[in-house]
Amino acid sequence: MTIKKINKIKGFGIFKDFRFATSIQEFKKYNLLYGWNYSGKTTLSRVFRSFETQEEHPDYAGAEFELEDDNRNKYKHSNLTMLPNVRVFNQDFIGKNLKWYADGEHIEPIFLLGEENVELQDQLDKKKEEVEKLKAANEALQKEYEQEEEQLRRVESNCAREIKQQLALPDYEVRNLRPILNSLEDTGAKLSDSACKSALSEWRSPGKLESIVSPQLPEIETNTLLEEVKAILAKAVSGKPIEKFKNDSRFEEWAQEGITLHEHEKECQFCGNQITQARRDELSGHFSENYKKLQDQIGVLRKRIEERKAAPNNLTADLHDKARFYQELQSEYETNRKALVEEGKKVIAFLGWLTEQLENKQTKTFEAVYITPPEQIEFEPKAKFDNISAVIDKHNQKTANFEQVKNEAKERLIKHYASDFLERENYKTKQEEIKTKKEKHADQLTQLTTLAGERAKIEAKLSDALKGATKVNDYIKQLFQHDGIRIEVTSENKFMLKRNGFSAGNLSEGEKTAISFAYFITCLEDRNTNLSDTIVFIDDPVSSLDSNHLFNIYAFIKSKLWNCAQLFISTHNLEFFNLLKDWMKDRCRGGVQENERSFYLVKRILKQGDFEATLEPLPDALERFKSEYHYLFSILKKFDDLQDANFDQLFQMPNITRRFLEAYLGFRIPNEPKPLNNLPKLIEDETERNKVDKFLNEYSHNESATRSLVFNDFSECREVVKSVLKAVEAKDKDHYNALCENC
Known part of the structure; x- marks a missing residue:
């Protein structure tokens, strides 16, 4: 099964209300899309990724889109589970599957690969944080109740010492006192002053006295x-x-x-x-x-x-x-x-x-x-x-009961002192508070044990998930064409990137993209993916900041993705585009295979005062030639010929003009590192030259999708383009005519 067309995209980023025009060729097995930055390539890949993740893109909730396959089955935003065999490589994939750990402003060479691993690591980090917080709370609680217990032991010792001194009991200790404290429910055993004094006298009696005969009471009447x-x-x-x-x-x-x-x-x-x-x-x-x-x-x-x-x-x-x-x-x-x-x-x-x-x-x-x-x-x-x-x-x-009475007096006195201690120190309440804290501490220990088990399970899963490091290393070696850069699994189940055996920091965007792409290809080869049944969409795999790995990624795509069910590749890099274009042409040359590849232009246009993205057949100049130069000239010539104020690329004319002049002056007068400095040699008339220079400097320095260009009038743009074309024609008639023939 393959996707034949995108029937519509509405409310999805720069695709405001896109419809698949009849003039657009249906998608084939191999599909190559070219577009400048901010043209809508990544947004297009996100439509496909929505089916992969089976989730709406969080930035475009409520967006509408519909794909149609070769059997006329339709796949809509309202049911994202219907197209399961889709794999997309774009910035969203990199963000989900490559998590870097930063130290200040410098990127550390520690990272995770894989959405599942990132999620597992996030879970593990949260679990560790939860453990640390609970552990800190547990230790603080233990310290708190241990201090309270120590304080209670001190006052218990004081009470035992008081009993020991008052009753002259040399062997009386806290261990004798605690059972009595625990047995007393309240302070009811506390004696009055007189009763206490009497009991002390009983206990302190020096020895046994003789019995006394009671006298007889005489009759007095x-x-x-x-x-x-x-x-x-x-x-x-x-x-x-x-x-x-x-x-x-x-x-x-x-x-x-x-x-x-x-x-x-x-x-x-x-x-x-x-x-x-x-x-x-x-x-x-x-x-x-x-x-x-x-x-x-x-x-x-x-x-x-x-x-x-x-x-x-x-x-x-x-x-x-x-x-x-x-x-x-x-x-x-x-x-x-x-x-x-x-x-x-x-x-x-x-x-x-x-x-x-x-x-x-x-x-x-x-x-x-x-x-x-x-x-x-x-x-x-x-x-x-x-x-x-x-x-x-x-x-x-x-x-008659001398020892018994004396001991009973002693017991009454001990309970009296203990009861007084309970009241004075609020002992029972403090004991209950300590008991409550100990129970909470025990519960926390149970929670910590549970969390440790959960953490161990996550670490085990993460450890298993990281076993694919060997294959990722093989692919990194293929992408970089050397084994100087490798990833190793740390003790914390993360990846550490090493360059020539040493920790590698401050990776280039190209290196990070290459590592992510290596992991993406590894994922395509897991046991759950059948590549021959899988639609693959690769969005801009070559960073605009680092094109050193362009040929390696191109070769990697050729060797690894040729047999997928359907391939979509979008790029802004013309050199990379031409490599892929030639590969697809060669692979699909002759016979039935001739119809297995299609080329498209993703273009940003100004429509009714707002930017929109559209998909068009690849212009002939881009398909026939390997230079952007021919394409830029064809746009300028078309604009000059149409003389149409509603030209859909009117807002891009300053940039197109600048890029064309830089290319032309760069190869015609190659001795200047800044080609536009040679503009006087092309346009000798100072008035005309100043008009062109002003036009370029004011309107061609920002390609952001949020920028809205406002020209003084359409005629200014038309006059500048006409001046440039006339200057080229005047300086290089044969070259100009050859360019016109290819338009």
Whole structure:
């Protein structure tokens, strides 16, 4: 299958609205296209490359084009997958398949060949960058949490040292502390100041003390005694009281004692008078049996109260000295002992008050007495005593379980210090932060392992892809006709270019193009390409900056591409064009083969104020002659003959005129390196010469596709061209006529 024509190209660069004219010969097996720079040759190759890559050109999205093959099948921009067997060599191919690594302004001799390799290297570079970034982040994270761990270890050591010093534990270390820190959920194990002090006393106890016997609490019966006193005070003796005695208890006591002393006396031992029976009866009326009975009751109750007064003092005397207790219990014991002593004093004072009430009653036996008890009559000697007993029990329990209690105190203290440490250092939060960072660090290591695997796979693919270096070297040798320039695979799976064994830098454009072309030919020979079924398009393989390799590339094309399904070659280099033209003519000479080659001109024209590209049959002057000189003259002559202001190459006339004059003057007067300096020898009239010189200098120095020439008028261009042709005719009539005959 071969492509016969390009039905249309629309909106694709300089091809604004191209149609394949009927005057254009259909494409053959071998197709040669000639065109100056910016004429549209590369754009034409990009149409074909769109089918190769099966992608729109990024600069011309929305472009429309259509190819047609020898079976009238059409291949459109809307379905780029329909024409798979196309291979194109152009600047896009070079850009995709030859990646140079630059160092400043100098090109390093390190590069990659092959689109797949370039893509793989890009992937590898990105993967390396990703690895480096992740590795840096991973190392920074590790450093961060290690510093935090180190800080945490320091404060842990400080805490362990504090416990070691406070509790005098010579072997206590961080390894003993960490399990406790991890077991504590919060700061609940922290002790109050008093509890901490008590626990310290327990732990610091010098040795085991003797058990202590708890004293017995005597019966005091304050409430019972109060009720009994109230009952006696409420009694009143009936009889004949002596008013004197009733009003003065001293006399009553004196008289009562006197009765006892004078029981058997007849005379008063005080005054000596006779004690009459009447007096005795009067005294008996006062000191009756009920009186005596009440006095006896008062006496008995007073005795009981006096006996009870001794009980608190005896209990206080029975209390143990605080020195017998463990140090941590001494303060508690002493506090409760003092409280009990104070309670005993209150009891004694209350009992004394009861005694006073009874003493007062003894003088008021003939009347009922009612009393109001003191405000504070609630006594708690038992409660105070029980507190003391509790301290004694603690003491005895510690004595019975001395080592256990001491160790429990130690454990409480350790947990207290640990709990205080947790709160003070915000330990749990810091631990959790470190844990989170470690987990992230581990995840990053996993990612790095994964990335390393992915990187290894890419490197393996790249390494395999670079195995074609040997064949590329063979072709480079053929292109350069020596083996001074070679490529070697570096340890990083890149190509290094060497010239005579040394690193080769600053390659010429021709050398780079030749290397790219060698790789292109290598690709055409891979196992996935059948050259006899492949359409090949070669765009300008000879750099305008370096034509040293022109003949080698020409020979290479002849030997390697003659058997492809269809060949398109475009060039701006006339020498290269002529070599290919002759080869195609020779190869297709005679018989059926005569129709297997076609020659075309890719031309930029000015149409309705805008540049457009078009494809035309190759002008006869270019096909018949091997010099551009004849072609340039034919254009000038055609323009002069037509006298048409709409001449499609009007905008190029300054350049065409300049190039023609340079060629003519160059071979007619060869002693001047700048041929136009000999213009006065061709055009002697100064006015005419200045007009030509101005025309050339103003309009012929820029061939850029974006330039828009604006002439003062069409007549200026016409007059200049006519002046040049007349001058040549005048100076070289025979030569001029010969040129005209070939137009």
